Amino acid sequence: MTAEIRHEWPLFEVFVRAKRGLNHVHVGSLRAADHEMALHHARDLYTRRNEGVSIWVVKSDDVVSSSPDDKEAFFAPSGDKVYRHPTYYAIPDSVPHI
């Protein structure tokens, strides 16, 4: 590891709330020395045209994600429970508002 690598800024993931009432949505990543700088860079990079009213930044190393290789096993518990969906239940057409 050279000194140059050590000085490289960590990677942050950026989430932007487009307007009040909506969730923050992941928009990309950026490099910054710390969280405060990451927020400023995120504002300059991802909201140059009023794209947001609020920003989250999270160190990429702190994000834990499910593995695409285990996708089937991981999401299997929800796959076989069709009774969780409203369309599973047959209701006569004559019954209103349901």
Added chain:
Amino acid sequence: MTDLGADGAAVFAGTIEKDQRVEPRDWMPEGYRRTMIRQIAQHAHSEIIGMQPEGEWITRAPSLRRKAILLAKVQDEAGHGLYLYSAAETLGADRGDLTRRLIEGRQKYSSIFNYPTLSFADVGVIGWLVDGAAICNQVPLCRSSYGPYARAMIRICKEESFHQRQGYELLMTMMRGTPEQRDMVQDAVNRWWWPSLMMFGPPDDESPNTAQSMAWKIKRHTNDELRQRFVDMSVPQAEALGVTLPDADLRWNAARGQHDFGAIDWSELKRVISGDGPCNAQRIAHRRKADEDGAWVREAAAAHAARRRDVVEGTSKEAQP
């Protein structure tokens, strides 16, 4: 981890087949990863180097309005470069390493940015033709098979439209001006037209990567298809502007429903790509200097962040008894 490669290959093939997006942690063929990194890095480098030809005119823009517009545009180019480096990093590329590869000439950028901007009309023509060609290239890339790249392209395309329109409006303003101003516009068009056509890359029969990139749905159209589309779009825009495109063979072909146009001097493209364009050395020297001049700022910011972290965590040497 048994046989993950074979399973992965089947899943990957299915994803491409169903026109779904490949996402960062999915299995992908090494060639796909390599091609994506090369293409995204080359694109990112083009945005960053592309700040230079127009950036030179910020201090000389003829009005505060034009200066503010040009600043915003050049800032967008920086932003586009960063969106793309961000996408490249999802493939395991390292941003600092990509910059080093650019500076050392081991990765390329679009040959168009090796031409000089001789007058303020060049700023307008770059917006109209160069960004216009970029839009032609980039709109189909919004459906590129690699998710982070496609999403970056959607963001970029939205902003490119401003770039093209400000350029065209600038040219319309100059065309309503003095004869000298009109001559400046025509001169800039004469110099930028052919290099703009070269932006689409070599002709299809000499483009070695096209077939594989189309099969992987990284590219959606061939170089020649996009070039033709650009010519057909530009002709009426040139007419409306009142300039002549510098090609005696350019004419409507009713049978094809497209314009015929003259032969492109591919030896010029090869020369510029291989480093012998008017500004290659200058562009890289400028980028290298910016990187070197900024090194102490990056180091100081990293040191400041480390120190603040230590203070917060109570582990700084000063805080120890």
